[in-house]
Amino acid sequence: MRLEDHPLWPSVAALSVPLVPELRLLLLDPTSTVWNATDPEALGWPYWAFAWPGGQALARSLFDSPDLVAGKRVVSFGCGGGIEALAAAKVGAREVLGSDLDPLACEVATRNAVLNGVSLRTTQADLIGHDLDADVLLLGDACYDDALADRVVPWLRTLTGQGVTVLLGDPERVNLRSRLPLERLATVLAPHDGNPSGGTPWPVHVLRVCVDGAETRTVGACPE
Numbered sequence: 001m002r003l004e005d006h007p008l009w010p011s012v013a014a015l016s017v018p019l020v021p022e023l024r025l026l027l028l029d030p031t032s033t034v035w036n037a038t039d040p041e042a043l044g045w046p047y048w049a050f051a052w053p054g055g056q057a058l059a060r061s062l063f064d065s066p067d068l069v070a071g072k073r074v075v076s077f078g079c080g081g082g083i084e085a086l087a088a089a090k091v092g093a094r095e096v097l098g099s100d101l102d103p104l105a106c107e108v109a110t111r112n113a114v115l116n117g118v119s120l121r122t123t124q125a126d127l128i129g130h131d132l133d134a135d136v137l138l139l140g141d142a143c144y145d146d147a148l149a150d151r152v153v154p155w156l157r158t159l160t161g162q163g164v165t166v167l168l169g170d171p172e173r174v175n176l177r178s179r180l181p182l183e184r185l186a187t188v189l190a191p192h193d194g195n196p197s198g199g200t201p202w203p204v205h206v207l208r209v210c211v212d213g214a215e216t217r218t219v220g221a222c223p224e
């Protein structure tokens with residue numbers, strides 16, 4: 001399906017979210033009633049129409065701490081509309097690849113890159129289990145159910161062991177803390193699901209995966 005033919009498209013506009021005013025993104029207008037009035041499954045789960053809390057928090061952290069990605073080769077897994085990928089590009093990542101299984105997400109992320117004057121490549125390939133030619137892997141809200149986490153967690157362990165820095169924006173939809181050694185870099189209050197301006201904000205942890213063997217934790221620094 002072309003983006004222009006998607007039922008949500010007429011309600012999508014170029015907007016900024018309060019946590020990340022540096023970016024303009026094609027988003028479902030929060031004043032639109034379409035999302036609540038429609039069955040998201042019937043719409044093919046259009047994640048690309050939202051800036052998810054995990055992605056917002058991760059993007060905020062990248063703008064606040066550009067050294068995390070500046071000059072580095074970055075992959076954004078489950079990029080959706082690309083909020084954290086675009087933040088990485090804006091603060092000086094050497095190259096950024098966004099991955100999403102959904103071709104419409106890749107299309108929106110590409111359009112958002114143009115909107116923000118940055119360069120972004122995308123892939124629809126499922127990268128889980130593959131080696132990455134990258135320095136940093138970003139996951140903004142991309143570990144959102146147990147089935148996905150079961151596949152992603154071993155991959156993150158392997159990549160971390162290979163020297164890739166893995167950064168997550170994690171609204172704790174699943175319990176990652178019991179599965180991975182994690183260092184908490186920040187906690188950001190992000191708007192509740194999907195609606196950039198509405199709902200009760202919830203705390204989202206920005207986490208870095210520690211090398212295997214480190215004590216599992218979400219607070220404090222990784223042991224050397």
Ligand SMILES: C[S@@+](CC[C@H](N)C(=O)[O-])C[C@H]1O[C@@H](n2cnc3c(N)ncnc32)[C@H](O)[C@@H]1O
Binds near residue numbers: 047084140142148
């Ligand atoms: C909740 S959205 C988050 C989007 C964006 N990172 C953000 O925070 O706004 C999760 C995304 O992960 C994508 N996804 C799920 N499994 C994936 C996989 N194996 N490879 C790539 N993308 C995947 C979905 O299509 C969806 O766009």
